[in-house]
Each structure stands twice: as C-alpha cells, then as structure tokens.
Amino acid sequence: MKTALLEWLACPACRGTLRLAQPVHQGEEIVSGALGCESCSRAYPIVRGIPRFVADDSYAGNFSFEWNRFQTTQLDSRQQRGESERRFRQSLDIPLEQLKGQLVLDAGCGMGRFAEIALHHGATVVAMDLSFAVDAAAKNLSPQPDAHVVQANLFALPFRPETFDLIYSLGVLHHTPNPRKAFEGLVELLKTGGKISVTLYSGYNTVYVRSTSFWRFALKRLPGRWLYRLSHLAIPYYHLCRIPLLGLGFQALFPISMHPDPEWRVLDTFDCYSPTYQSYHTHHEVFRWFKEANLTGVEVLEPGISLIGGKRTVSDKRQATSST
Ligand SMILES: [Zn+2]
Incomplete structure (x- = not known):
C-alpha cells in the first residue's frame, strides 16, 4: 500500500482513525506492517503490500481461485481488444475522460479489469475485493502511483464516510448474501454530488434463471x-x-x-x-434502492440491470423541497 491510502481509510468496526505501525517499505510501497485503530485498538495487517480487513475470503473462495487463475484474461492492456473499456463506458453515463482527478472506489475489483481503465483515464482508484483476487489486482495495478488495493468486506467497509467521487460495483452485489444492504453501505461512502453505478444479473430471462439455478443446485x-x-x-x-x-x-x-x-x-x-451466492434482479427493484437511498438523476444503463445515480447536492435538496 501507499501512504496516501491512509487518508481515506477508517476502522471497519468503529470508523476510528487508523495509524500505521511497523511499516516495511520497498520504494513507495509499504509491503508489510499493520494498521492500528486509535479508538478500539483493533489491528489490521498489511500482507504482501495489501491492507487486510478480513481474516479470510469468507464466501468468496471461488473468486480467489478464479481471478488468480485468470489474472489477465479480461485485462485490456494484455488482450488489446478494448472489451473491458467498452463495458465500463456502458455502465457510466459520463465520459471516461471526466474521471481525471477523481477519487474512485471499485467495489469488487476482481483482478482489476475496470480499475485499470479508470486509472488509464487519470482517476485515483481504490480497488477493493473480499477475495484473494486482490493479490492479482495488486500485481496488475499497484505499479501505478494512483492505484490502491484493499482486501475488505462490503458489509464492514474500511473507509471514511463521504469520501469518493465515484463508486462502481459491476457484477458483484448479486454475489453477496444481501445485495441491497451492500449497496446502502456503498452510498454512505459517496461524496455529496458523487455518483454510484451498479450492474446486477437480470431476472427477466426466466428460462435462463431457472436453468442456471437448477445446475448451480446440482453442482454446488x-x-x-x-x-x-x-x-x-x-x-x-x-x-x-x-x-x-x-x-x-x-x-x-x-x-x-x-x-x-x-x-x-x-x-x-x-x-x-461457482459463486456461493447468486441472485437475479429487475430494473424496478434496483431503481427503488436508488430512490429510497435518496439518490438523484437515476438512469437505467446497460448491460443487465445497470443503474447510475448521484448523491444530492445542497441545491438538489433545495429544489426537491421547493417542488413539494
Ligand atoms: Zn476501531
């Protein structure tokens, strides 16, 4: 990890300030050491250059295997097909060029296919995953000065509230035990005026849903x-x-x-x-998550169930009040 990351981190248990202890440096990177909470005295190790806020990969073991086996398959810089960038553009309603200088959270980064695109367009990216995919992500991203990688749980996020300009979670929330709760946790991390984009599996193709559910049950x-x-x-x-x-x-x-x-x-x-959890969703359902989280400017995008919305600014709130 790089010291700049400390500014955005907080204890996942009590949101206290974290202090770096016994750091071992290799150039700009801190390759080992610990982060200690000033409020509750919990400590979180830094292992192989990554702060670890979980003891293991919990329900995400298949993703640890998957992304360390397929470390570069979907990486645009290796494949030269631009497929990840096209998919990333679809899931945002803003030109990627506007990411320059923005602080971005990739919630469920895998081996870093979308984080690589955001970095390429000038964003500072914190790439987070529950699984040991973070080790593959660190290999792919960490040499870049604005890349930060964290192993953490969506239900115990190690960040200060209202920190990020943009949060995206593409193809991740449907693999958690409670996608809506995970979404609500991410919204808390969004700055006023910031945007959040999510993509979930679609439940509209009932033949596909029934067939995959049957085989998942049979093979689990x-x-x-x-x-x-x-x-x-x-x-x-x-x-x-x-x-x-x-x-x-x-x-x-x-x-x-x-x-x-x-x-x-x-x-x-x-x-x-292979995932332990897999759920299917509709536009109506996820649109309601955005509205009930008081997000504004909500738009339906592609692929699957993709939506983006923003956290209200003071003028948005005034407008909403005056129109009621
Ligand atoms: Zn604490």
Whole structure:
C-alpha cells in the first residue's frame, strides 16, 4: 500500500482513525506492517503490500481461485481488444475522460479489469475485493502511483464516510448474501454530488434463471477445481449452441458463456456456476434502492440491470423541497 491510502481509510468496526505501525517499505510501497485503530485498538495487517480487513475470503473462495487463475484474461492492456473499456463506458453515463482527478472506489475489483481503465483515464482508484483476487489486482495495478488495493468486506467497509467521487460495483452485489444492504453501505461512502453505478444479473430471462439455478443446485457440492475442469465443456458446447434454432435448445438446457474467445468462455461459465451466492434482479427493484437511498438523476444503463445515480447536492435538496 501507499501512504496516501491512509487518508481515506477508517476502522471497519468503529470508523476510528487508523495509524500505521511497523511499516516495511520497498520504494513507495509499504509491503508489510499493520494498521492500528486509535479508538478500539483493533489491528489490521498489511500482507504482501495489501491492507487486510478480513481474516479470510469468507464466501468468496471461488473468486480467489478464479481471478488468480485468470489474472489477465479480461485485462485490456494484455488482450488489446478494448472489451473491458467498452463495458465500463456502458455502465457510466459520463465520459471516461471526466474521471481525471477523481477519487474512485471499485467495489469488487476482481483482478482489476475496470480499475485499470479508470486509472488509464487519470482517476485515483481504490480497488477493493473480499477475495484473494486482490493479490492479482495488486500485481496488475499497484505499479501505478494512483492505484490502491484493499482486501475488505462490503458489509464492514474500511473507509471514511463521504469520501469518493465515484463508486462502481459491476457484477458483484448479486454475489453477496444481501445485495441491497451492500449497496446502502456503498452510498454512505459517496461524496455529496458523487455518483454510484451498479450492474446486477437480470431476472427477466426466466428460462435462463431457472436453468442456471437448477445446475448451480446440482453442482454446488463439487470442489471448485472440479467445477473449473467441467467449465471447459463450454469450449465445444458453444458450437452446439450456435446451430440455428436447435442451438437455442442447447442454451436453455445448459447455459454457458457465448463469448467467442474459448478462455473467456471457460472463465465466464465458471463464474456463473461457482459463486456461493447468486441472485437475479429487475430494473424496478434496483431503481427503488436508488430512490429510497435518496439518490438523484437515476438512469437505467446497460448491460443487465445497470443503474447510475448521484448523491444530492445542497441545491438538489433545495429544489426537491421547493417542488413539494
Ligand atoms: Zn476501531
């Protein structure tokens, strides 16, 4: 970690100020040491250069495996396809060029595919994940001076309230035991006038939801590595799914990722069947989360259930009061 990160961190248990203890430096990076809370005396270790606010990866063990196995598959800087940037642009209603100088939280960063894009456009990014994907993210991002990586739980966030200009959580909240509660925790971290963007799985395709839910139930006792091997079936099965008309039946029978890149297909198929928690949502439901969190300017974007909204400024609040 870099010392600049301290300014935005707070004790996840009591929101007290954290103090750096016994730091070991390697250039600008603090590679080990601890963060001690001035209020409640809890201590959080810095291991392999990352502050760890959790004892383990809890329900996110599959993501620890997944993102350390596929450390660079979805990274634009390695693949040169621009796919992550296109997806990131879809999930924000602001030009990425406006991220310059903004403080951004990537809530559920995985190996850092979207954080890399935000950094490229000049943002300072705090990339957070519950899983050991943070070790892959640190390898991919930490050499950049404005990148910070943290291992933490969405239900015990280690940040000061009203800290970030932009928070995004793309494809993450539906893998938590309580997506709405996780969302509400993130809103507390947003500055006045800041924006939050989330993407969740869509519940509209009931055939897909029923079929994936059935297979998840059937496969859930398999060890992660077995499931990973099985996910390779997506490589040949894809060609059956592409047969005109008949392919639709194959897709309904056993949904797989239809990405044209075989490695990406295995990754996305494993990602669909391995998580401990997986929920499906509607626009109406998530729109209500935004409205009840008193967010303004809420817009529906793509893909899946993607929405963005902002925290009201003083003038927004005056306008809302005068219009009632
Ligand atoms: Zn504390």
